Amino acid sequence: MTKKLLRAGAALALITIIATPLLLADSYDGAGQRLVYDKKCAMCHGKHGVAKETASGSASFNDPEWQTQTDLETIIEVVKKGKGKMKGFTGKLSEEEIVAVAKYLKTM
Numbered sequence: 001m002t003k004k005l006l007r008a009g010a011a012l013a014l015i016t017i018i019a020t021p022l023l024l025a026d027s028y029d030g031a032g033q034r035l036v037y038d039k040k041c042a043m044c045h046g047k048h049g050v051a052k053e054t055a056s057g058s059a060s061f062n063d064p065e066w067q068t069q070t071d072l073e074t075i076i077e078v079v080k081k082g083k084g085k086m087k088g089f090t091g092k093l094s095e096e097e098i099v100a101v102a103k104y105l106k107t108m
């Protein structure tokens, strides 16, 4: 009896360990945030946030000065409405994706 319970417990623990990364990937944290960035922003802003030609006029997101001067709300606004040559992402990305990608910018 005890052995059976132990085995069931071990199986449950294993399932939890396997399923956790899958659940996290779905919640736009960490890897999920980067996925949105890589797909929708990196072609102009660069994989590491250093602005390419197509994002000329934009700060580089890994610039410490830009980081201290720019809060999450401002980034969300810019992503939604666009700025200069950059078109807004309202309707192209969900609210959740916009917030996730803005948070990712703050980690650069």
Ligand code: HEC
Pocket (backbone or CB within 6 Å): 037, 040, 041, 042, 043, 044, 045, 054, 055, 056, 057, 058, 059, 070, 075, 078, 079, 083, 084, 085, 086, 087, 089, 101, 102, 105
């Ligand atoms: C087609 C190229 C292009 C794409 C794609 C693009 N951007 Fe931009 N982005 C620009 C340009 C150009 C600017 C500079 C606008 C200006 O100030 O004239 C800019 C500016 C910004 C700024 C303001 C930076 C500053 O100097 O304060 C933020 C924040 C930003 N983009 C975030 C994003 C995010 C997040 C994505 C993806 C969801 C994205 N951009 C996708 C071209 C792009």
